[in-house]
Amino acid sequence: MSKKSRREINAEQRARQQRVRDEARDRCRPSRDDLARMLLWKMIMSTEKHPRGRREALDRLRDEIVDGLDIQGFDVRESEDVFEDLAARYADGLFPFRPKRHLNSA
Structure with a gap:
């Protein structure tokens, strides 16, 4: 052959x-990305209930995520910027995701 x-x-x-x-x-x-987006949103939203304060909890979450991205080779400052942009976008508490219309066809 x-x-x-x-x-x-x-x-x-x-x-x-x-x-x-x-x-x-x-x-x-x-997908893996669908789960990751939902997990990040839930984690950011859960900082609202954190007893030590939202900003402190959010900073700790950001630092852990950015440390992992740094290990992969991403720029720390850029990673922090992306995280802060997402956190600001998610801060209003509204569900930030579009419906997946193709999933409703069943």
Whole structure:
């Protein structure tokens, strides 16, 4: 049997990945990013109830997340900026996510 070309391998991978995405959509299965967004929102919102104060809890959460991003090679200052932007956006307490209309078709 001859070795597959890079083009054939890539085409098969694209088809396989599309099947995975289609199956996930059909099953209404959240992605890793969907879970991460919801987790971050819940964590930021939970700082409201923190006994030591919201800002202190938020700073501790930011520092832990930014430390992990720093280990991965992201810029610390940029990571802090992104976190603070998200925290400010989430601060109003409103649910910040758009409905996933394609999930309501079932």
